[in-house]
Amino acid sequence: MTKEKINKSRRRLIQSAGTLPIAVSAPVAFSDDHQKNYKKHDAFSLDEIYPRWKTDSAKWDLQTKRFPGQKIHAAMGIADLDFRTAPVITEAITKRVLHENWGYILTPDSYYDSIINWLKKRYDEEISRDQLLLATGVLPAIQSAIRAYCPKNSKVVLNSPGYSELYVNIRKAHCIPDESPLIKKDGKYHLDFDDLSKRLGKDDVYAFLLVNPHNPTGNCWSKNDLKKVADVCEQKNVMLFSDEIHCDFIAEDSTFTPVYSLDSEAAKKKAVVFKSTTKSFNLSAFKTGYVYAHDTDVISKIREAGHVEFANTLGVIASEVAYNHAEKWLNQVSSYINENMILVEEYINKEIPLIKFNRPQGTYLAWIDFKTWMDAIDAKSNAEKRGENKGDYMERHLVQKSGIQLGRGYRFGSGGENYLRMNVGTSRVLLKEALERIKLAAKKI
Numbered sequence: 001m002t003k004e005k006i007n008k009s010r011r012r013l014i015q016s017a018g019t020l021p022i023a024v025s026a027p028v029a030f031s032d033d034h035q036k037n038y039k040k041h042d043a044f045s046l047d048e049i050y051p052r053w054k055t056d057s058a059k060w061d062l063q064t065k066r067f068p069g070q071k072i073h074a075a076m077g078i079a080d081l082d083f084r085t086a087p088v089i090t091e092a093i094t095k096r097v098l099h100e101n102w103g104y105i106l107t108p109d110s111y112y113d114s115i116i117n118w119l120k121k122r123y124d125e126e127i128s129r130d131q132l133l134l135a136t137g138v139l140p141a142i143q144s145a146i147r148a149y150c151p152k153n154s155k156v157v158l159n160s161p162g163y164s165e166l167y168v169n170i171r172k173a174h175c176i177p178d179e180s181p182l183i184k185k186d187g188k189y190h191l192d193f194d195d196l197s198k199r200l201g202k203d204d205v206y207a208f209l210l211v212n213p214h215n216p217t218g219n220c221w222s223k224n225d226l227k228k229v230a231d232v233c234e235q236k237n238v239m240l241f242s243d244e245i246h247c248d249f250i251a252e253d254s255t256f257t258p259v260y261s262l263d264s265e266a267a268k269k270k271a272v273v274f275k276s277t278t279k280s281f282n283l284s285a286f287k288t289g290y291v292y293a294h295d296t297d298v299i300s301k302i303r304e305a306g307h308v309e310f311a312n313t314l315g316v317i318a319s320e321v322a323y324n325h326a327e328k329w330l331n332q333v334s335s336y337i338n339e340n341m342i343l344v345e346e347y348i349n350k351e352i353p354l355i356k357f358n359r360p361q362g363t364y365l366a367w368i369d370f371k372t373w374m375d376a377i378d379a380k381s382n383a384e385k386r387g388e389n390k391g392d393y394m395e396r397h398l399v400q401k402s403g404i405q406l407g408r409g410y411r412f413g414s415g416g417e418n419y420l421r422m423n424v425g426t427s428r429v430l431l432k433e434a435l436e437r438i439k440l441a442a443k444k445i
């Protein structure tokens with residue numbers, strides 16, 4: 001296959017995407033800014049508002065179904081990125097698409113190697129092939145681990161607020177989510193070790209599902225936190241499942257500690273890590289992921305509990321090329337997100353007193369306190385009259401008044417009731433427009 005042929009296909013793919021309807025209409029002030037800054041600093045065109053409407057995007061197209069007839073300027077709830085993927089990924093996929101056969105694949109050694117090399121290069125983690133298990137995503141892998149270790153109807157402890165799908169997947173594995181509430185102090189979230197210790201010591205608990213960096217609060221748990229967590233897990237003889245899917249998005253003034261690298265015998269015995277290229281390279285459509293642990297018996301036990309290890313062809317190609325050749329793209333996106341978060345924090349503190357926000361240590365998710373706004377519009381009693389949650393009322397109110405859709409915090413369990421979650425993994429031009437629109441809506445309250 002010639003290079004010219006591949007380039008031609010790539011151009012075709014890109015051109016067809018260019019004909020999709022434009023997602024937003026930016027106010028004039030932002031458009032000017034956009035034109036001035038876009039090409040100057042942005043090797044991967046991150047400032048570009050890349051249209052995603054009518055592509056069956058869960059983040060965008062679901063919202064037009066949920067709010068029929070309502071003009072939505074920006075959908076900022078679901079956690080994926082709005083940017084074009086790294087060009088090397090498009091190239092690799094395009095090349096494979098030209099081979100017109102989609103039979104079963106033999107997962108190549110090079111795919112395993114790309115994961116092992118990435119973990120070594122980026123996190124200094126030494127992993128061998130027998131410590132690694134492929135998966136069709138982080139959530140299916142977590143389900144497998146729960147099925148392997150937690151009997152039916154036992155409890156799996158997780159922190160609340162916590163990512164909504166974790167609750168769903170614990171239930172799908174026939175277990176019960178048991179919330180250990182995070183403590184919020186001075187604008188920061190902390191683990192409650194007394195509560196954890198009590199819960200993990202119960203007879204019907206076999207696992208603690210930790211998320212690091214944490215979704216939705218964005219906390220990165222410190223080395224000390226992790227050591228204490230591992231010790232409690234060992235003392236109570238429960239597994240420590242560590243979902244580190246967001247680990248490649250860390251604020252420039254924060255540190256992420258992978259549990260696998262801890263100098264802790266307890267962590268080496270009990271910790272199981274779940275990761276994927278899903279968040280880092282925005283490849284959630286491809287359904288890939290992986291699990292690793294120090295103890296190879298843990299890997300065998302998860303495999304034997306019926307875990308599905310298959311990978312799909314394009315997922316393997318995209319993930320492998322991402323790990324081998326797209327780190328520059330990831331670093332640029334991560335740094336762009338860091339700046340977006342700073343912008344959001346400064347803007348909210350200065351311009352929107354009805355809401356409160358402290359920049360997170362990791363993730364591209366801004367967990368924003370809307371309590372004052374909810375109170376000002378009587379969200380609770382208005383919602384009760386309609387038989388809904390006040391978060392539903394607040395979300396709809398914001399969509400109607402500003403055209404901006406954010407994720408409802410109550411869906412993240414207890415502690416989320418007063419929050420909405422904004423995904424800042426988008427063009428800064430669009431982000432500024434969203435903030436401006438939210439400010440204008442707040443001013444009318």
Ligand SMILES: Cc1ncc(COP(=O)(O)O)c(C=O)c1O
Pocket residue numbers: 079136137138139140163211215243245276278284288289
């Ligand atoms: C903490 C966490 N785990 C898992 C997932 C989903 O992982 P996957 O799509 O690989 O199943 C998400 C997606 O938002 C997440 O935030």
